[in-house]
Amino acid sequence: xxxxxxxxxNICKSFGPIDVLNDISLDICPGEVxxxxxxNGAGKSxxxxxxxxxxxxTSGTMEMDGKAVEFNGPxxxxxxxxxxxxxxxxxxxxxxxxxxxxxxxxxxRGWGPFKVFDRKKANEIAIHAIQDFGITRIDDGDRLVGxxxxxxxxxxxxxxxxxxxxxxxxxxxxxAALGVKQATxxxxxxxxAKRRGLAVVFITHQVMHAMAVGDHFAVLIRGAIAADFRKxxxxxxxITDLMAGGETMAELExxxxxxxxxxxxxxxxxxxxxx
Amino acid sequence: MSSKTASQxxxxxxxxxxxxxxxxxxxxxFRRPEAGAFLGLFGVFAFFLVFGSIDFLKPAGAASWxxxxxxxxxxxxxxxxxxxxxxxDISIGSMIPAGSMTVAIISGYYELPIWLGIAASLALGVxxxxxxxxxxxxxxxxxxxxxxxxxxxxxxxxxxxxxxLTGTTSVALKAPALAKYLFGQFVANTFxxxxxxxxxxxxxxxxxxxxxPWGNWIFAMGGDKISARNAGIPTARLTIALFVLxxxxxxxxxxxxxxxxxxxxxxxxxxxxxxxxxxxxxxxVLLTGGFGSIxxxxxxxxxxxxxxxxIYFTSFDRNWSSLIIGVMLLLAxxxxxxxxxxxxxxxxxxx
Numbered sequence: 001x002x003x004x005x006x007x008x009x010n011i012c013k014s015f016g017p018i019d020v021l022n023d024i025s026l027d028i029c030p031g032e033v034x035x036x037x038x039x040n041g042a043g044k045s046x047x048x049x050x051x052x053x054x055x056x057x058t059s060g061t062m063e064m065d066g067k068a069v070e071f072n073g074p075x076x077x078x079x080x081x082x083x084x085x086x087x088x089x090x091x092x093x094x095x096x097x098x099x100x101x102x103x104x105x106x107x108x109r110g111w112g113p114f115k116v117f118d119r120k121k122a123n124e125i126a127i128h129a130i131q132d133f134g135i136t137r138i139d140d141g142d143r144l145v146g147x148x149x150x151x152x153x154x155x156x157x158x159x160x161x162x163x164x165x166x167x168x169x170x171x172x173x174x175x176a177a178l179g180v181k182q183a184t185x186x187x188x189x190x191x192x193a194k195r196r197g198l199a200v201v202f203i204t205h206q207v208m209h210a211m212a213v214g215d216h217f218a219v220l221i222r223g224a225i226a227a228d229f230r231k232x233x234x235x236x237x238x239i240t241d242l243m244a245g246g247e248t249m250a251e252l253e254x255x256x257x258x259x260x261x262x263x264x265x266x267x268x269x270x271x272x273x274x275x
Numbered sequence: 276m277s278s279k280t281a282s283q284x285x286x287x288x289x290x291x292x293x294x295x296x297x298x299x300x301x302x303x304x305f306r307r308p309e310a311g312a313f314l315g316l317f318g319v320f321a322f323f324l325v326f327g328s329i330d331f332l333k334p335a336g337a338a339s340w341x342x343x344x345x346x347x348x349x350x351x352x353x354x355x356x357x358x359x360x361x362x363x364d365i366s367i368g369s370m371i372p373a374g375s376m377t378v379a380i381i382s383g384y385y386e387l388p389i390w391l392g393i394a395a396s397l398a399l400g401v402x403x404x405x406x407x408x409x410x411x412x413x414x415x416x417x418x419x420x421x422x423x424x425x426x427x428x429x430x431x432x433x434x435x436x437x438x439x440l441t442g443t444t445s446v447a448l449k450a451p452a453l454a455k456y457l458f459g460q461f462v463a464n465t466f467x468x469x470x471x472x473x474x475x476x477x478x479x480x481x482x483x484x485x486x487x488p489w490g491n492w493i494f495a496m497g498g499d500k501i502s503a504r505n506a507g508i509p510t511a512r513l514t515i516a517l518f519v520l521x522x523x524x525x526x527x528x529x530x531x532x533x534x535x536x537x538x539x540x541x542x543x544x545x546x547x548x549x550x551x552x553x554x555x556x557x558x559x560v561l562l563t564g565g566f567g568s569i570x571x572x573x574x575x576x577x578x579x580x581x582x583x584x585x586i587y588f589t590s591f592d593r594n595w596s597s598l599i600i601g602v603m604l605l606l607a608x609x610x611x612x613x614x615x616x617x618x619x620x621x622x623x624x625x626x
Contacts, residue, residue, distance in 0.1 A: 075507050084505065092498025094566040094615075095491075103495040104506035106488035116486040147619045 003066070004029045005199050006051070006082075006168055011060035013046055020046045022223040024060070028168060033190060033200040035210035037243050038220035044203050047220065048170050051201065052084040053077030083161035084170040085154065093146030097130075097138065098123035100145050101160050129163040130156055133189050151182030155189050162193060169193055170201045175209050187213050207239050219243055306618035308559040309571030311611040315557055315603065316578045323581065327588035331581075336588060338465035344580035345473035347550055348573065349528050352480050353521035355555040355572040357418075360517055361497040361564030366407060366422040367525035367551065369430035371544030373399060374529025376433050376446065379539035383448030384441050393454065393530055400526030401519050403429060408515030418518075426548075434541050444541040450534045459534030469531045480569045493517070497564030553600065554579045557607040559614070566615060578603070 004027035013021040020043050028034055038044045049055045051062075053071030062069050064080060071077040074084075092100045102122045108115035123141025130138050135155050138148070145153060154174050161169055171190065175183040190213045194200055204210050210217065217234070219227040219242045227234075227242050234242075323331055330336045350367055357364050374396045382392030407425055411418045437444060450459060460468045484490035495503040496510050504510045525547070533539040558575025560567030582603055586596040 074505050078505070078507070086502070092495050092502065092565060094561065094619075095494055095498055099491055100495070100498075103491060103503065104508050106491050108488060115488070116482075117488055117491060144619050 002029055002031060005065060007063040007066075008051075009061045009063070011047075011050060011057045011062070013050055013055060014058050020223050021050065021057070024223075024225055026218060026225070026228075028199045028201060029216070030167070030199045031194060031197045032215040033194050033202050033213045034216045034218065035214035036201060036203045036218055036220060037205060037207065037210055037239065039205060039243055042220040043223040044220055045172065046223075048084065048172055048201065048203060051077070051168075052082055052170055078166075081165055081167035082170065083164070083166035083168070084172060085157040085161055085174060086172050093144065095145055096123075096142045097145055097148075097156065098126045098141035101126035101129070101141075101156070101163075105164065125163070126156075126160075129159045133159045133162075133192055135159075135185075135189075149182060150178050151185035154178070154186045158186075158189050158193060162196065162198065166198060168199045168201065170203070172203050173205075174202070175204060175206060183209060205243065207236050207243070210239070211236060306614065307571075308566055308568040308611075308615075308618075309574055310559065310614045311607050312558040312571045312574035312578060314610065315607045316574045316581070319578050319581050319585070319603065323585035323588060326591070327585055331585055331588040334463070335465055338467075339587070340577070340580040340584040341470050342467045343583055344576050345467060345470040346528055346532070347547065347554060347580060348473045348576040349469070349476060350521070350525050350547055351551040351554040351558075351572055351576050352476065352569065353517065353524045354551045355558065355560045355567055355569070356480075356484065356493055357517050357521055358552075358555055358560050358562060359497045359564055359567045360493050360514065361500065362411065362418040362514060362517065363552075364407060364418065364422045364518060364521045365548045366403060366425040366429060367521060368545045368548040369426050369433065370400060370403060370522045370525035371529040371532070371547055372539070372541055373403070373429050373433045374526030375533035375539035375543070376437050376529075376541060377526070378530045379446040379448040379533045380437060380440060382450070383446050383533075383539075389450050389454045389534075392448075393458075396526050396530040397523055400523035403526075404519030404522035405515065407522065408518035411518065412511045412514050437541055445538060447538045448533050449537060454534055458531045459536075461535075467531075467535060469528070469535070472531070477569065477573055484569050489513075494565060497561075497566075499565075550579060550583075553604055556611075557604060559611045561611075561615070575607075578607075 006028040008024055008026045008028075011021055011024040012019065024047060026034070036044050036047065046055065050057050053074045053076050056070065062071075069080070071080075071082075078084075092103070095103075098119060099117075099122065102125075107118045107121050107125070109118045109121070110116050119141075127139060127141050133155055135152060138152065138156075145156065148156065158169065158171070158174075174186050174190075178186065187209060190200055190202060194213070194215075200213075202210065202213065215231050217227070217229055217231075217239065218225050219239065221242075331340070350371070354364060354367065377396040377399050378389070378392035380392075381387050381395050382389045403425060407418070407422055410416065410421045414421070434444065437446065456468075458468065462468055462470075484493065492503070492508045492513055495506065495508060496513060500510055525544075528547075529539075529544065532543070554576040555567070555572055556562060556575070557578055558567065558571035558573070560572065579600070582599050583596060586593055586599070
């Protein structure tokens with residue numbers, strides 16, 4: 001395991017009286033996939049927003065490459081190489097691939113005030129970056145992003161982040177809205193990013209997807225890290241149970257089964273409704 | 276990636292075009308945002324040539340719709356850009372009379388230098404634009420509501436102030452020769468000089484929107500504001516700048532009208548609200564943002580102006596023109612929707 005690129009130490013974040021993150025310490029290492037698991041409301045999105053500079057931690061420190069950092073907003077974080085890709089890829093449905101790839105950093109040609117957007121160059125670079133990730137189906141930079149499949153859009157967004165020199169790639173539920181086949185696409189791309197030495201933070205609540213690519217897992221429950229373990233140290237059932245807050249799925253199943261046997265196959269009724 | 280390779284035909288299927296990828300193609304033309312506007316313009320021209328007379332393409336006839344198009348077009352461009360960026364500005368309806376009243380009161384009623392009046396008129400546009408933009412950005416109230424507020428506020432302000440200051444709602448203005456030459460002359464007795472401003476602005480807008488990097492920012496902002504901001508685009512400043520642009524353009528049109536007609540009225544310009552929105556939508560701009568083109572808005576404006584004026588060249592009763600405009604708007608939107616989904620589902624068929 002190489003030296004961590006990003007180190008969180010005792011990060012807390014509260015919004016007014018509500019503590020959302022509580023004493024989070026994590027190491028994010030290059031060439032590794034860190035899976036952040038947790039149920040809805042566990043604080044996953046607050047944590048990634050803190051990582052990507054949207055929020056400032058209430059207390060605690062962040063270190064990047066061994067030096068303490070504070071981000072003054074998402075732009076600051078991304079200029080230091082922290083890129084966030086959101087659920088729908090953060091791309092623009094009615095823009096062409098080449099144009100959306102370069103939003104904010106448009107390549108230009110010409111001189112002085114007559115700089116024009118270099119469409120050809122933008123398309124070439126964008127297509128090349130995407131095909132590098134193995135999406136060979138995309139070969140025309142003038143196509144509109146909205147015509148791509150969900151998985152392709154995610155891949156485009158990831159390829160974009162990597163192209164612009166991301167060192168830490170934060171993927172916010174990239175597989176949540178995708179079908180099985182599309183999700184495997186994205187998982188392959190995650191693997192490819194890892195192979196290239198990026199530190200990947202992969203947020204999901206699908207344990208299957210996490211197990212497929214993760215090296216390092218952290219389970220968040222109510223804003224605190226409930227478990228921090230490495231690949232192979234826990235089984236899928238154990239992880240699912242952890243995410244559900246310790247209430248084991250097996251117990252719940254047994255409970256329902258038990259009830260149904262005792263009541264001739266009827267599911268539990270709402271108290272009072274049967275009177 | 277073995278599951279989906281390039282050799283496999285695309286799942287979204289359906290490409291109604293038989294285009295080749297390299298170079299010019301008819302199919303490619305139809306996928307552009309201005310395709311609907313162009314066909315609409317063509318149709319409208321054909322309609323009035325058949326039912327009207329050739330007169331309306333002769334200089335005198337052309338001037339009638341070019342004058343309308345130019346006045347409308349200068350306002351329609353920034354309205355279109357705002358719409359591409361996902362916003363709307365209807366306060367232009369009172370900014371046009373505000374612009375003309377400002378210059379008329381300052382330079383006509385008080386007889387101060389015309390340049391002061393022009394500067395004040397444009398400055399008022401900048402100010403109202405700033406108010407609109409900052410309110411929209413800071414409060415997140417939909418821009419339709421914000422600008423509806425400023426539409427009435429500015430209208431009331433103009434009416435109140437002009438009655439208070441001049442005691443009337445119509446003020447005469449006698450512009451000196453140079454200002455008249457630049458902003459309010461009739462070229463060849465029929466063409467308003469504003470036509471040339473409009474054409475020059477068209478070129479400028481085409482460059483800024485489709486060739487400079489800023490244009491990309493506007494489209495990105497309309498496509499997905501949060502992603503655009505995350506990509507480092509100053510969305511708040513850009514939004515404010517667009518609002519300033521639209522109300523300043525409206526003030527400019529009002530100012531030119533005052534100089535052209537040697538007078539200004541409190542109540543002129545409300546028709547510009549709907550007319551500019553119609554031009555922009557006929558021009559292929561998506562009401563919800565993210566899609567459109569300057570050339571489309573240009574064609575859309577001309578189409579509107581031709582329908583508006585073309586009726587005079589036919590034997591039809593003038594009262595039918597709104598019907599034609601309404602039908603044309605619906606047809607244009609349907610056509611634009613078709614073309615847009617063609618553009619979305621388009622993929623090269625070379626494999």
